Amino acid sequence: MSEDLPAGYPHLAEADVVLRDGSVARLRPILPSDAEGIHRFHSGQSEESIYLRFFAPIRRLSDKDVARFTQVDYVDRMALVALVRDDIIGIGRYDRVDESSAEVAFNISDSYQGKGIGSVLLEHLAALAQERGITRFEAEVLPQNRKMLGVFSEAGYEVSRRYEDGVVMLHFDIAPTAQSLSVRFAREHRAEAASVRALLHPRSVAVIGASRRERAIGHQVLAHVLDTGFTGAVYPVNPEADEVLGLPAVATVSDLPGEVDLAVVAVPAESVPAVVRECAAKGVHGALVISSGFAEVDERGAALQDSVLRVARDNGMRLIGPNSFGVLNLDPALRLNATLSPQVPPAGFLGLYSQSGALAVANLYSAARRNLGVSVFASAGNRADVSGNDVMQYWIDDDRTHAVGLYLESMGNPRKFSRIARALAANKPVIVVKSVISSGAPVPGHRVRSARVQPHAFTSMLKQAGVIHVENVHQMFDAAQLLLHQPLPAGRRVAVVTNSHQLGSIITANALAWDLDVVHGPVAVGTEASVADFTTALQAAFDAEDVDSVVVAFIPPVGALDQDVVEAVRESARRSEKPCVATLLGLRGVDTGSLVHEDGPASDGAAEGTQDDVAQQAPERPGQAVPLYGMPEEAVRALALATRYGMWRAKDKGDPLVREGTRIADAREVIDAVLADDPDGRALTDDEAHRLLTAYGIDLWQRVEVETADEAVHAAEELGYPVVVKSLSPLVRGQSLLDGIRVDLRDADAVRAAFTAMDQHLAPLDANYFVLQKMARSGIACVLGTVEDPLFGPVVSVGLAGAPTDLLDDIAYRIPPMTDVDCREILDDLKLAPLLDGYRGAPPTDRRALEDIIGRLSLMCDDLLELSSLELNPVMAHQDGATVLGAEILIRPAQRRSDPGRRALG
Template sequence: MYPVNLKAATIAGLTAFSSVTAIPNAVDLAVIVVPRDAVLPVLNDCASKGIRSVIVISSGFAETGLEGKQAQDRLLEAVRQQGMRMIGPNCFGLLNTDPAIHLNATFTSAFPPSGRMAMATQSGALGIAILAAAHRLQLGVSSFVSVGNKADISTNDLLQYWEDDPSTDIILLYLESFGNPRRFARIARRVARRKPIVAIKSGRGLAGRRAASSHTAALASSEVAVDTLFQQSGVIRADTLHELFALARGLSDQPLPKGKRVGIITNAGGPAILCTDACETGGLSVPELSKATTTALSSFLPPAASVKNPVDLIASASPDHYTHAITTLLASKEIDALIVLYISVTFGDAAGIANGILRGISTARQAGGTNIPIYICWMAEGDLERTFQTAGETIPTFPFPEHPAVVLSKAFRYEAWRAQPLGMIPDFDDIDFGTARAICAQALSREGPGWLTVEDTRALLASTKLPLAQGGVARTEDQVAALACDLGFPVAVKLASHQILHKTEMGGVHLNLADEQTVRNAFAAIRARLAQENKLDAMEGVLVQPMLSGGVEVMIGVTHDPLFGPLIAFGLGGIHVEILGDVRFRITPLTDRDASEMVREIKGSRLLQGYRGHPAADVEAIEEVLLRLSRLVEEIPEISELDLNPIFALPPGQGCRIVDARIRVEKSSPAV
């Protein structure tokens, strides 16, 4: 280690040098902590010395405004010209617990124990708190990096490093922003197949809902995009720092659950109810136990005990009761995970209970119950900091009954994600991208950013081979009547206007018109209402369509997030979509697995499967629409918003029909 300082002869007992170039030996890493304007000259000295790795802790760069951003740009340019790599600026530093390295290039004294968790944070101040918590909780860390402004090395780079790091089994992230979220998704999806990634993303309340005129954009927000990105990439999202560490303990110390059946052992009813509620809220089940298992439990428990699940040993539970209950449940093959609760309800022997729990776990593990995760909720007055270890195994311990259930539910969802195939991105070679691109380009050239006309919208969707309902645009009363007769009654007549989006509010929708005269009357009524509102110039004509019967109304939409790229939405359709909010999102490109999950995740999915005598819907046809739209908006980023609502999903084998559609185009660059 070589301290560099203009004035000091020694620092902390080490010989100091007046400049980097004065150091006589080779240097692997430079940690720069000088005023902002001195950073670039020091970095150039490092380059002259042959140092290729630097950590810039100094602040005053992009986080301070335009002048700082310009200084950071100059710094990054020098880094790249010299073939260097840089962490920072405005960071807290780097820490590596490998005994062969034992590097603490931070200014924390809370050096955590060596372990197999890697951590990265964008907040330097929070980094101090994270390391202090890891030290206090004795969470083993392999390496820690504060990325600061991420001018050069980013979280994406660290994920790729930790992916192959033999010292790292789990990755923890504190994120405030994404530089390139689509690249993050690609990397995280690959890494999470091998190692759990747990992330906490701050700023949930800052995004809000942006002003938007389409249903999809009104439902989407940057926070929705973050949740969607994590879900698709297999990243486990923690809601709080406490949960981040709880997940770290659970994932690093126990196997992942192979199913969602949870057994609960308790000595009090209240905590067990809270734990059960949290399990079911998180998508887990607390199943009934078999007759054989309840009989086995009854053989050693007092008559007042409950041998149902949760198994309530009652307040007088002894260490042996816990031991035998644990071994019985773990041997039953009826659960995929076990949560053991203990609360001080009497002046009993907490230490004895702890030993009884450990005996049960040890015995069950020796008998072959090695693949079932076990969590403990320990609420023993005066003994809250107890740790549970047996035969080299650490059992995660939590202070409240909901905590292990939350950790277990997220661990289960992660394992379920990891067990699923990655999915395929279909390549539809029948999509006419040339025509679709030309329609968008001509509209932008003709009118600039805005909504496409009804005719352009239908032509663009037809080029994508999407299932449009029959129909056409008519501009005169006679054309409307002729088109209706050709299509066959009953028909719908709807205002065609790219300026008036919500047609119902303007009296622009007339349904179930049974003859020519009612069609003519509808056309006249629409013109009269628009004239009354001084909006007749916005009328392009009317769209005439045959009435559809049967099927389930659904909606599919797209909104283009400036950072995340296109988000596709799916939900039940009609006018209630924004009120109900029963919508699922995915970031493009969609795989066949994404499309299938979207359709099945909404609360109203039972309507698509057939409900109370109503026929099921053609789910495969819906999924194909999702996948074709994904290809379309990936290929043509000028599509900034799109709504297909409603789509009539007909019975299986009959496909679906897009009844209403609107598309907005803007000049755009594709997300990378």
């Protein structure tokens, strides 16, 4: 917006949102310049809608009313408009009626009712109101306005109603509850899944830039769409040709003869914005931009990419790319190959997502070589709009996808990824290829924030979400072929059957390294054993009651592998409900009855051919086939990953944290006062830190700053003996060579002597600034913290105090919102966790007390965007509780989170 914005205009309230039907709308705070748009909106409403909103037949709004509607202070009076193609389609507003309550009202365009706009506006208004100290909404609704009554009743809040003077009076608290969050996430999921489904299940495809030159990208994509037998309508768009590949071509998008669901754009980069604008005017639902030359090239390309995205979103469209490799949907009822790859894997049940174009090729070829069936493949390219998060939303409900694999070069919204991945992994394995999220140079074309937390925070996030983390594509397919075609292991107990003592030893060692327990074997039948002997050993392993899974390795001493051995493994696994992984000489992939050789696809051509061939081979459901591995180490690793996932899926995930003893309004009062005095933010004083922590039920022990020995004695007598004197200088913290603390001081003489000695010792280092504090009970010193990370959002960290933690980098992380189980497991992740449980006869600490503080920190950093960093150090954990002795808290102005507390596209 080029106009001068009003004072206090909240930029953070701007958002693109997906509506119920999968289309996109723009939300932003209202502006005085919206007056004409309000008049147009109102004049387009039916008499019934006007009456339901204003309780009177007001055919035209007065200029005075419109001025009052459009001129707000964005604090006590807030209004949001929803727009599509710059037209207002919905208005939501609140007006404060007292310190903690506001009246809320909505007006939705007749032509857009039923798309969830009212629900989205309510979510955003509630979040904005809470940030301004409002905790309760009220509304007046006519009884016949069932749609608006439904918006309130279905939002997940506890709504009270009363009927008064012909009007329904509604009141409800707007603080998030488990129910309201569940409703919000469910609506977000349904909308985003619908938007992606429209892209992946088109009834018609237009290829814009469909050239007659065989080497041109547009020609290749069109050829692949046709070769795989796409069941919908196909339209080439080429201004210089009457026909392309036997199909009649049209000159422009506007000339297309019918509706188009998906536009595949393969024109020069500078032409893409105009093409997308034409698509929007034509009513095309979504665009797949294959063209390159955008943010992956330079800043000019980045600006061009931004313009393409803005055109798409302003017109309600979703967009894949630019610089995408394409999408593939092998549903036999669709048969869509809108990619640059002529190689088509068999149709099956693995969903694949890749950001890299080069690795997209590798993914498809590798799946084909392994005879591993694919349901849907999507390449996001520069992921200007559609990302892995969106595709995961689609996969949650896709019946043809039973496991997913994602190759991530970067991540724009880890917080949302964690939330969606956890929901997906609850029913389907999620395998992610990504080394680390680092602060290094970003991938060309990918705009990401730099992370402040350590790289293993990313690994912790994946573990928290139940994601299977692997190092490369090879490992991803190793895990996928097991997870798709075998039952999940019930536990860690493994049987090993082989025909070589050396192989048995290798497998056992690898199993132990992966925390598997070999309880049966290794059984080595000998190199000269018959197939019958091998079969007997196999059956005994599968029949053993204390075995959860079976590892088989058979390497013939001379010549080719005996087919009877393969059949024995196949039949033993088929009859059992226990998973089996196998290493058989020269074979790799999924054995569905035809062998998969390491040097290429199956001999019967199952990995090649047209989509007609693939569709005929695709089963209606995945059968129990044996996954084959070239080396036993690969088989064991895949089994270990499947075992960990199975145990995560079976375990109790915990309950959301309760807010007992928390007072958000008191915390906001502290933060608002700090930022009013210091707009750039600052560190809190001890008194401010105490008030902020108290608002969340955390008791920070008082400490008194002292500059002289007399002040130290006076403070000690006020606090009560015994006391501690310590330096606050970072030079002495955690240093054993610099004495920065004296403990257990029981009288005035001891305090005076300790202060004088430390003052003399530390003055030359300018480290002689001290505090005095009551002596706490001895225990294990812990450091609990939070940080508002630019990439991850709020992050909770836990470690033990001292040099060992720093040397071992022994810090555990979790991403809020956390459950009670997360609070427990973050402590279990520490290498030094045994110290908390009573190491070598020491009394165990009260871990529940630590978990309670961790949970409160999680709620605090999730609620307060201005909480830049917080460190509680030390927190003394002992047998009967945990004592918070120190706190350093930094407040900064709120920044936009990648996953705010309301629905929005990243």
